[in-house]
Amino acid sequence: TVLDRLIGANAVGSKTSVLLILIGLIYGRVDMFVDIALAYAMLNFIAVLAASRYFQKRKGL
Numbered sequence: 766t767v768l769d770r771l772i773g774a775n776a777v778g779s780k781t782s783v784l785l786i787l788i789g790l791i792y793g794r795v796d797m798f799v800d801i802a803l804a805y806a807m808l809n810f811i812a813v814l815a816a817s818r819y820f821q822k823r824k825g826l
Contacts, residue, residue, distance in 0.1 A: 767820050771813055771816055771817055771820075774809075774812075774813055774816075775810075775813045778805070778809030778810075778812075778813070779806070779809070781805060781809075782802040782803075782805055782806045782809070783802075785798050785801055785802040785805065786798055786799060786802050789802075
């Protein structure tokens with residue numbers, strides 16, 4: 766269903782943010798990668814929120 770896909774997209778975005786922070790730990794540049802991970806997490810949240818509102822208005826959920 767559409768809801769399952771939205772939850773999956775949100776989960777992938779969360780795992781990507783964690784992966785970015787782990788890469789920062791490996792390279793010793795945690796401060797830079799935390800900023801990138803936060804920006805990516807905000808974009809992911811806004812995209813999932815916009816998609817869920819769109820499908821709610823279309824009565825697709």
